Amino acid sequence: MKLRYLVSPGDPYPRGYGRAWDVDFGRASVCYPIPLNWLARWILLAWLRLTRGGHGWMERELGAAYRRGREDAAFMEETRRAYLERSLADAELVSRRLAQMLNAERAE
Numbered sequence: 001m002k003l004r005y006l007v008s009p010g011d012p013y014p015r016g017y018g019r020a021w022d023v024d025f026g027r028a029s030v031c032y033p034i035p036l037n038w039l040a041r042w043i044l045l046a047w048l049r050l051t052r053g054g055h056g057w058m059e060r061e062l063g064a065a066y067r068r069g070r071e072d073a074a075f076m077e078e079t080r081r082a083y084l085e086r087s088l089a090d091a092e093l094v095s096r097r098l099a100q101m102l103n104a105e106r107a108e
Contacts, residue, residue: 005031020044 005014007029013019018037019029021044032040048056 003032003036007031 005017006023007013007019009027013029013031016033017031018034020032020037020040021030022028023030030040031037
C-alpha cells in the first residue's frame, strides 16, 4: 500500500485517499490517506509560509487586482452619479425656461 498517490485529472482517487494539494496549477493532485491528507496539507502550508514569507505572488496579484476593481467600480459609480446630477440640473433648467416661455406667452 502506497502512502502517496499522484492523481491526474479525470482519474479516480484511490479508495480511502483524499486530496492534499494540487501540483502544477491543478494538473495533478497529491493524495494521502484520509486522516493524513489534512495533516500533510497543513505541513506543506506551514513550510511554504516559513520559507516564502507569507502569501505568494498570486495572492498578492489577485488582491491588487481586486482592489483596482473596487476603485474602478467606485470611480464609475461617482461618474454615473455626477452625470445623473448634471442631467437633472439640465432638465430643471430646461423646464424652468419652458415655464418662463409659457408664462410669457400667456401674459401676451
